[in-house]
Amino acid sequence: MKLSYQNAAQAWTDALPVGNGRLGAMIFSGVETERLQLNEETLWSGKPRDWHNPKASEALRQVRESVNQGRYQEADKLARGLMGPYTESYLPFGDLYIQFEHGNAAKNYNRELSLNEATVSTAFSIGEVVYRREVFASYPDNVIVVRLEASQPGMLSLRAWLQSPLRHQIIALDHQILLEGQAPEHVAPSYYADSNPIQYSAEVNAEAMRFAGLLAARHDGGTLSAEANGLHIHEATSVTLIFAASTTFAGIGAKPGRDLRQAVNAVTATMEAALKRTEAELRERHLADYKALFDRVVLKLGPDLAVNENGREVSSTDLRIREGGGGDPALVELLFQYGRYLMIASSRKGGLPANLQGIWNESTRPPWSSNWTLNINAEMNYWPAETCHLAECHEPLLALIGVLAENGKETARRHYDANGWVAHHNTDVWGQTSAVGEYGRHGDAVWAFWPMGGVWLCQHLWEHYAFNGNQAFLRDTAYPIMKEAALFCLDWLIEDEDGRLVTSPSTSPEHKFHADDGLAGISKASTMDMSLIWDLFTNVTEASAILDCDGEFRKEIAEKRDRLLPFKVGRYDQIQEWFEDFEDEDIHHRHVSHLFGLYPGRQLTEQSAAELISAAKQTLERRGDDGTGWSLGWKIGLWARLGDGNRALKLVGDMLRLVRADEAGNYHHGGVYANLFCAHPPFQIDGNFAATSGIAEMLLQSHQGFLEMLPALPEAWSEGSVSGLRARGGFTVDMRWKEGLLQEAFLTPDHDGPCLLRLPEGMSVFDQEGEPSSCSSASGVMELFARSGKTYGIKRS
Numbered sequence: 042m043k044l045s046y047q048n049a050a051q052a053w054t055d056a057l058p059v060g061n062g063r064l065g066a067m068i069f070s071g072v073e074t075e076r077l078q079l080n081e082e083t084l085w086s087g088k089p090r091d092w093h094n095p096k097a098s099e100a101l102r103q104v105r106e107s108v109n110q111g112r113y114q115e116a117d118k119l120a121r122g123l124m125g126p127y128t129e130s131y132l133p134f135g136d137l138y139i140q141f142e143h144g145n146a147a148k149n150y151n152r153e154l155s156l157n158e159a160t161v162s163t164a165f166s167i168g169e170v171v172y173r174r175e176v177f178a179s180y181p182d183n184v185i186v187v188r189l190e191a192s193q194p195g196m197l198s199l200r201a202w203l204q205s206p207l208r209h210q211i212i213a214l215d216h217q218i219l220l221e222g223q224a225p226e227h228v229a230p231s232y233y234a235d236s237n238p239i240q241y242s243a244e245v246n247a248e249a250m251r252f253a254g255l256l257a258a259r260h261d262g263g264t265l266s267a268e269a270n271g272l273h274i275h276e277a278t279s280v281t282l283i284f285a286a287s288t289t290f291a292g293i294g295a296k297p298g299r300d301l302r303q304a305v306n307a308v309t310a311t312m313e314a315a316l317k318r319t320e321a322e323l324r325e326r327h328l329a330d331y332k333a334l335f336d337r338v339v340l341k342l343g344p345d346l347a348v349n350e351n352g353r354e355v356s357s358t359d360l361r362i363r364e365g366g367g368g369d370p371a372l373v374e375l376l377f378q379y380g381r382y383l384m385i386a387s388s389r390k391g392g393l394p395a396n397l398q399g400i401w402n403e404s405t406r407p408p409w410s411s412n413w414t415l416n417i418n419a420e421m422n423y424w425p426a427e428t429c430h431l432a433e434c435h436e437p438l439l440a441l442i443g444v445l446a447e448n449g450k451e452t453a454r455r456h457y458d459a460n461g462w463v464a465h466h467n468t469d470v471w472g473q474t475s476a477v478g479e480y481g482r483h484g485d486a487v488w489a490f491w492p493m494g495g496v497w498l499c500q501h502l503w504e505h506y507a508f509n510g511n512q513a514f515l516r517d518t519a520y521p522i523m524k525e526a527a528l529f530c531l532d533w534l535i536e537d538e539d540g541r542l543v544t545s546p547s548t549s550p551e552h553k554f555h556a557d558d559g560l561a562g563i564s565k566a567s568t569m570d571m572s573l574i575w576d577l578f579t580n581v582t583e584a585s586a587i588l589d590c591d592g593e594f595r596k597e598i599a600e601k602r603d604r605l606l607p608f609k610v611g612r613y614d615q616i617q618e619w620f621e622d623f624e625d626e627d628i629h630h631r632h633v634s635h636l637f638g639l640y641p642g643r644q645l646t647e648q649s650a651a652e653l654i655s656a657a658k659q660t661l662e663r664r665g666d667d668g669t670g671w672s673l674g675w676k677i678g679l680w681a682r683l684g685d686g687n688r689a690l691k692l693v694g695d696m697l698r699l700v701r702a703d704e705a706g707n708y709h710h711g712g713v714y715a716n717l718f719c720a721h722p723p724f725q726i727d728g729n730f731a732a733t734s735g736i737a738e739m740l741l742q743s744h745q746g747f748l749e750m751l752p753a754l755p756e757a758w759s760e761g762s763v764s765g766l767r768a769r770g771g772f773t774v775d776m777r778w779k780e781g782l783l784q785e786a787f788l789t790p791d792h793d794g795p796c797l798l799r800l801p802e803g804m805s806v807f808d809q810e811g812e813p814s815s816c817s818s819a820s821g822v823m824e825l826f827a828r829s830g831k832t833y834g835i836k837r838s
Contacts, residue, residue: 050069085132128469159327162174224288387401452464465494493573530578614659670719
């Protein structure tokens with residue numbers, strides 16, 4: 042459970058990440074000069090604003106008219122009238138540099154990230170002196186800690202300083218360095234050719250975010266002084282640097298504070314509290330917090346091919362990726378657990394959700410603004426949250442959804458004269474809910490216009506309930522938001538000539554089609570639209586029944602769901618992507634949006650739509666196995682849902698393809714960087730989370746109403762075990778298998794209730810006393826009434 046290297050990071054995607062949900066750092070581990078690239082999750086450009094387009098309502102009428110007449114290219118152009126401004130951007134905080142006075146002629150160099158301890162370690166020797174470093178980000182104390190040690194007394198001499206690419210100043214305090222700064226009022230997306238892309242306000246009362254960072258040091262031996270150019274430490278034996286940061290962020294969608302003292306006072310209080318603890322206490326509190334989450338799941342798929350018979354590691358992680366890939370079971374285990382590590386590091390209770398880059402970004406104009414992209418990427422980030430036993434890490438996304446649901450009511454009303462709430466393709470820390478595209482001056486409707494963002498996000502509210510059964514959460518939080526999204530859909534849907542309910546205008550995210558009038562993106566009733574609305578309506582009807590409320594509304598939603606335009610099978614025996622069997626612009630397109638109903642949805646299953654499963658397989662065959670890193674991750678989950686473990690493992694291997702840091706963006710050849718970050722390329726973290734969730738889907742599924750163990754086990758994983766996976770209904774599942782067959786499993790329910798199990802032939806259920814449990818069986822599915830506080834064993838008779 043570690044990433045290990047024998048040389049320092051040269052590129053940002055070689056560096057190793059730590060994070061506590063609020064603070065993030067990328068550690069380069071240079072010998073003579075150490076760099077920690079720093080982030081604070083609330084540091085964004087901009088401020089709240091009106092993002093609505095007053096012409097949208099009239100533009101909608103015109104677009105629908107063009108679609109009805111089959112003038113799709115014209116509809117594309119008219120859809121520019123539905124667009125608002127681009128979102129703002131997630132920003133880098135700056136850097137912590139440490140310049141050592143021992144030179145760079147080192148030997149026995151090693152740096153590693155321990156997933157078990159969420160700590161980056163570096164070790165090397167210069168002459169007879171061994172130097173060691175450790176870096177971790179503490180959630181309990183909200184600081185980043187850097188521990189420096191020399192094996193001989195008095196051999197540490199260094200200068201440590203802070204800097205930022207944003208406007209800032211440095212102030213030397215008593216044994217501390219303070220960085221004060223101000224964010225830009227606007228940063229344009231990197232793909233938009235703006236002549237003034239980063240805009241600051243010179244006014245004292247500018248409404249942009251203020252921020253502050255504080256660096257303090259403790260030392261054993263030697264001297265310490267603080268000057269404007271940094272902390273100077275001479276002839277110490279060990280040093281502990283502590284970094285804290287804060288901003289004037291006041292909440293998603295709220296105006297940030299204008300008083301820099303707010304951030305300075307907050308970071309000062311954080312530092313004072315941290316300095317009251319020893320380095321050992323800080324580390325102990327960090328480990329206790331982190332391991333309470335990370336240690337819940339243990340996965341073993343096979344032998345560690347990077348360790349020889351003497352237990353000595355024989356290759357670095359980047360070499361393992363290049364040489365072993367998906368054929369190295371321990372590397373697959375590492376990829377799986379790395380996704381869980383990254384989620385804990387980038388998404389914690391009380392904070393913001395993981396964005397396109399999680400919490401790590403070094404650019405003032407990051408790829409795609411490092412925002413939340415709602416047509417796949419933000420949702421994909423949280424696919425493993427429930428299945429991989431990190432439900433608490435899901436909460437920041439659920440909180441963001443609540444804000445968007447409020448903001449989106451005005452957008453639904455002003456843009457579409459509709460009830461309920463709507464969100465589109467992108468959002469940011471200010472909670473934008475309109476379509477992006479710079480009011481039509483730049484954006485292409487095929488990606489900029491997509492009013493299904495809120496509908497997809499609602500799936501996460503339902504899944505959070507489905508896995509934990511908390512009816513208070515369902516009643517007070519999830520259901521009201523889901524209901525309002527359904528109200529929007531009722532107003533957004535229109536009746537076609539056959540009496541079916543369809544959406545118009547509609548896109549299949551980012552993918553165009555060839556129509557009679559040319560290449561276009563706008564049509565009506567894309568398969569993804571229909572699948573998302575089916576999913577929402579299904580979840581709303583079930584939630585209403587559970588809560589015993591809104592009976593008439595439930596009846597209406599169920600009736601409208603049954604009138605939705607159904608799946609269609611096209612000329613290539615594939616699931617059609619659009620309401621007509623248009624030819625694809627790119628048959629190998631990275632998005633597989635029309636298969637949402639297969640995964641992560643639950644509409645396309647062998648139980649409910651067996652006749653469409655072969656069409657779903659054909660759709661994936663036509664798309665091919667290549668794509669961006671996150672696309673490969675999605676396909677792992679899709680093939681797992683189809684029960685093809687060998688094909689899913691092939692996609693894992695495709696994802697474990699080493700991408701160089703200097704490779705250009707590529708929409709058809711993704712993989713991972715040397716530090717296992719998902720390579721679109723460039724870096725997007727969503728693929729890491731998709732890989733983790735996809736591997737979990739290969740081992741356990743529960744979306745059809747019953748638990749199925751090892752539903753897509755590849756032949757290469759003939760023997761293994763997993764503990765701590767989660768299933769819908771509130772069950773924790775442990776399993777062990779051999780020769781490709783389940784040998785035993787243990788099931789621990791959160792609460793009393795029925796549990797449906799699809800078990801291999803010859804398996805029986807026993808209670809914790811070893812007595813056979815009473816079960817009924819029908820259609821190959823066994824029903825057990827499970828009681829909380831008990832663990833049930835499943836063994837071969």
